[in-house]
Amino acid sequence: MSDTILVIGATGTTGSRVAARLTAAGHQVRAASRHGSPVPGAESVSFDWYKPGAYPGVLDSVGRVYLIPPPGDMAPAAVMLPFLERARAAGLYRAVLLGSSAIPQGGPACGVVHEALPGLFEQWAVLRPSWFMQNFTGAHVHAKSIEEDGVIMTATGDGRVGFVDADDIAAVAVHALTGEHAPNTDLVLTGPEPLSHDDIAAIITQVTGRTVVHRRLSYERMRDRLAAQMPLEYAAMLAGMDRAIAEGAEDRVTGTVQRITGRPPRSFRALLEQETRRTFLGVPMR
CATH class of the missing domain: 3.90.25.10 (UDP-galactose 4-epimerase, domain 1)
Incomplete structure (x- = not known):
């Protein structure tokens, strides 16, 4: 089974923290960003949601992915769902999506992708941080x-x-990506x-x-x-x-960070x- 973890948006607020935690724990990480900026300890690659010609190389030997939707796009499903279908065909089996506490499953923007994940992967999670x-x-x-x-x-x-805190979001994301079983649910953080x-x-x-x-x-x-x-x-x-x-x-506050990571937010x-x-x-x- 492929064990490389793809982190999309690996130079962003949560993606950089997820990539750093994964590499520190010894995981093989492919860090994807629009400019392919170097990420210490990871294989850095260029990735643009709107340039699907580069998808196959990015997905090679990838088993898990941390997904950050394209910023500012009101309908990200148009580019994200074709990518996820290709990812599944390439052997990817677990997807963790960064969503929003303000957007429920089936809601606008990333809510459409949230709704589609269970039909695409047996292992999935949606992080919905405040x-x-x-x-x-x-x-x-x-x-x-x-x-x-x-x-x-x-x-x-x-x-x-x-x-x-974005560090707490990243800590939950790493658990969702690397735990024995994915939560297969959305987690409000x-x-x-x-x-x-x-x-x-x-x-x-x-x-x-x-x-x-x-x-x-x-x-x-x-x-x-x-x-x-x-x-x-x-x-x-x-x-x-x-x-x-x-x-x-x-x-509102939830106990999700404490429950997943074992420490308070x-x-x-x-x-x-x-x-x-x-x-x-x-x-x-x-």
Whole structure:
């Protein structure tokens, strides 16, 4: 049985962490990204969802795959399902898909791929994490507005979210990829507590010493702000997710990280405090 694990999006927020954990554990990893950027300990290959001519080489001797949908695509099933059918024919037997807590099986975007997985593979899992803590520390629009203006702008109002650390997502993904049996279910992943964006701003202020505030926008203003950086349809979907948060859709925590990994999920404050030897958002940590 093929034992190479293909990690798609291997230089991204979760893919890089999944690839690093797998290689550290001694697994044979093929790290796929659009530019084939080197990933320590892995075989790095170029991969583009929209260039199917390269699929056969990428799938050679692959038994398992970590799937990250093409970013910004409202209908990723159009490219993902043909790839997965070819993967199954090539001998791939387990697929782990990165989805979203906001998108159920059969829902829009990756929800269509989620619905198709059980019919394609006997072993599968869908990870449905809540919003990433790294949205406030990486290249996300929130991180940029914090760095430039000390502001987080959302249409979430007082709504709370069980923000989750990308390291915890990766830890669950590795278990789903390498465990004796795949969960064959969707796993909703959250951090240890639901936080509002006011709470997030207060924690960043306390830990970094830089004042950060949450500015509340209407759905329309949030949509238009995002539309300056991405297609309008995708901006409307994201702004709609903010509105759902305001209505309580993400105000929950689950025990999935603890159950799968054997340890509790990391809190947002702990994530920031572990950055004390680095510079966070241009401000030396206390």
